Amino acid sequence: MTDTGSFARPAPPGCPAPADAVRLAGLEYQRTPAQLYRALRREHGPVAPVLLDGDVPAWLVLGYPEVTYVTRHDELFARDSRRWNQWPNIPPDWPLLPYVGYQPSVLFTEGDEHRRRAGVITLALDGVDQFELGRDCRRIADRLISGFAGSGQAELMGQYAHAVPARAAVQMCGMPLDAADTQRLVDDLRISLDAAEGDDPVAAYGRVGERLARLVKEKRELPGPDVTSRMLLHPAELTDEEVVQDLISVIAAAQQPTANWICNTLRLLLTDERFALGVSGGRLSVAEALNEVLWLATPTQNFIGRWAVRDTQLGGRRIRAGDCLVLGLAAANTDPQIWPEGHVGAENCAHLSFSNGEHRCPYPAPLLADVMARTAVETLLDRLPDLVLAVEPDELTWRPSIWMRGLTALPVEFTPVVQ
Numbered sequence: 001m002t003d004t005g006s007f008a009r010p011a012p013p014g015c016p017a018p019a020d021a022v023r024l025a026g027l028e029y030q031r032t033p034a035q036l037y038r039a040l041r042r043e044h045g046p047v048a049p050v051l052l053d054g055d056v057p058a059w060l061v062l063g064y065p066e067v068t069y070v071t072r073h074d075e076l077f078a079r080d081s082r083r084w085n086q087w088p089n090i091p092p093d094w095p096l097l098p099y100v101g102y103q104p105s106v107l108f109t110e111g112d113e114h115r116r117r118a119g120v121i122t123l124a125l126d127g128v129d130q131f132e133l134g135r136d137c138r139r140i141a142d143r144l145i146s147g148f149a150g151s152g153q154a155e156l157m158g159q160y161a162h163a164v165p166a167r168a169a170v171q172m173c174g175m176p177l178d179a180a181d182t183q184r185l186v187d188d189l190r191i192s193l194d195a196a197e198g199d200d201p202v203a204a205y206g207r208v209g210e211r212l213a214r215l216v217k218e219k220r221e222l223p224g225p226d227v228t229s230r231m232l233l234h235p236a237e238l239t240d241e242e243v244v245q246d247l248i249s250v251i252a253a254a255q256q257p258t259a260n261w262i263c264n265t266l267r268l269l270l271t272d273e274r275f276a277l278g279v280s281g282g283r284l285s286v287a288e289a290l291n292e293v294l295w296l297a298t299p300t301q302n303f304i305g306r307w308a309v310r311d312t313q314l315g316g317r318r319i320r321a322g323d324c325l326v327l328g329l330a331a332a333n334t335d336p337q338i339w340p341e342g343h344v345g346a347e348n349c350a351h352l353s354f355s356n357g358e359h360r361c362p363y364p365a366p367l368l369a370d371v372m373a374r375t376a377v378e379t380l381l382d383r384l385p386d387l388v389l390a391v392e393p394d395e396l397t398w399r400p401s402i403w404m405r406g407l408t409a410l411p412v413e414f415t416p417v418v419q
């Protein structure tokens, strides 16, 4: 048995993928994806043939130089998924369709059109006052904590980590924090991005679109100091439909990865003894924990993706026009080529967690995400200084997803605080 053993079953006979292609779906050892990436790299090199759900072939780009190359060469590896040569094999209920199916948003645009759309988002996000955002996040975090502080226990993923960036993002876009339909929008966002059993994500996504279309209309009539108004007033003159599409992209892109960044950082702080002391003033700071998570447990582990514009080569592989490439961001961050001594993680920010190149997470967004995540973590530790895990560290479970790295739950306990 190889290192990839039970989780990496090879492609079935008759499959158009190379015979050694590895099935990504249903990987059993979410606990240590670093092991998977190391094994895949050893067996297949920096670009591995993989099978997505339904045995659809793609390439997983594992090497730091290769991910950097792909993301920096959009003339070779482009973002419009309609280029895919596998569409004839994709059923209408394919589970990855929500991420891969073309939508007329900034995410799938290329060239000048992408520069136009991303330029509007960049400028609109650049207008966010980081101190004000920090104050808003503190207020949001305080309210959430007050909701569970008296009970002495909480499940931080559901009750805290998801809610802080969701509320901060919709408020940043101009929805008043206290309005009843703001909470409805936040709930619908959660359902559409992360449906629980019994939820209807399609209906929730529809309601998100309708509410944001109304927001755009309201801001056309009465602009304010918010991201939506700045997008509408930008000289590029985006249509209302374009602004709605891109607002959905901004809010969704802000919510999920930032929530997992918060939760993965809290996990590290509560389980690693270098930080356990640090919570109340030990060796390593919250900022260092946030950065270490981006190197070692990055929220967007794998991102789908890019599509080859023409036949080319990458990492010794022949890539055909229209092939799909998955950006292995977590694998690239732990690439032994950049960590020859084996020690991964550093004070610097040269990780690829925000990707790279033309389509990378747009410049001010990582800074805003940092404000949200840092404020969420620091406020929690300020308010509940004796916070500890309510279960053993090895009882925490990771979500069975190869895309997002995040916990299913983070149960904690603390001395109840009488308000």
Ligand code: HEM
Pocket: 071, 106, 107, 108, 118, 121, 249, 250, 251, 253, 254, 255, 257, 258, 261, 294, 298, 299, 300, 303, 329, 353, 354, 355, 356, 358, 359, 360, 361, 362, 365, 366, 368, 369
């Ligand atoms: C305030 C919070 C955030 C906002 C507003 C935001 C916004 C965005 C937007 C609009 C895009 C699409 C860019 C494009 O296609 O041109 C994007 C892409 C992306 N973001 Fe963020 N983001 C946020 C937080 C994060 C966090 C916390 C992470 C991970 C640690 C992250 C990782 C990414 C990645 C990997 C991409 C894909 C880039 C690619 O296609 O190469 N983002 N983000």
